[in-house]
Amino acid sequence: MRRRSLAALGQRTLWVGPAGTGSRLKLVLNAWLAxxxxxxxxASALAERLGVPYAVLADAVVGGPLASATALAKLAKMESGDYSADFSLEWALKDLDLALAASHAETTPVVMAIAERWRRLVAQGHGHSDISAARLGLDARGEGSATSTTA
Incomplete structure (x- = not known):
């Protein structure tokens, strides 16, 4: 009965261990997403700076080892400037902060660096924007100066 109920909630149910393990796994997976x-x-900002058109970057990624449905979808949102929230920056930052609190700085230096940058974006008013708003501030316009669309 429990498995059928959970199956109705999502595409896949993964049993990972004792109580709390799933919550910890969620933090790990959201760090990976970050x-x-x-x-x-x-990469999008670097491509722009080097004069590589978005279409060329996207075409080079599609079908290759770097292709990820999530990354490609967010890359398209970054290119269009559509930061309407699917997963808000503030909620992603919350999970990064929880991961940092549960780990040691030497274990998660990249998580710490991303969290610091995303914290600045949230402070600039982009917290309700999609995580693709991570693109803001990575160009000559300056941190957070691009317009964002929120849900």
Missing amino acids: FEIEAAAE
């Missing part, structure tokens, strides 16, 4: 989003944001 890595992916920040990588897409920085």
Whole structure:
């Protein structure tokens, strides 16, 4: 009965261990998501700075080892400037802060760096924007100066 009820809530149910393990796994997976989003944001900014058109970048990624449905979707949002929230920056930052609190700085230096940058974006008013707003501030316009659309 419990498995059928859970199956109705999502595509997949993963049993990971004793109580609390699933919550900890969620923090790990959301940290991984942050890595992916920040990588897409920085690669997009670098491509722009080097004169590589978005279409060329996206085409190079699609079908290759770097292709991720999430990264490609967020890359498209970054390119269009559509930061309407699917997963807000403030909620992603909350999970990064929880991961940092549960770990040691030497274990998660990249999580710490991303959290610090995203914290600045949230302080600038982009907390309700999608995590693709991580792209803001990575160009000549300055941190957070691009307009954002929130849900």
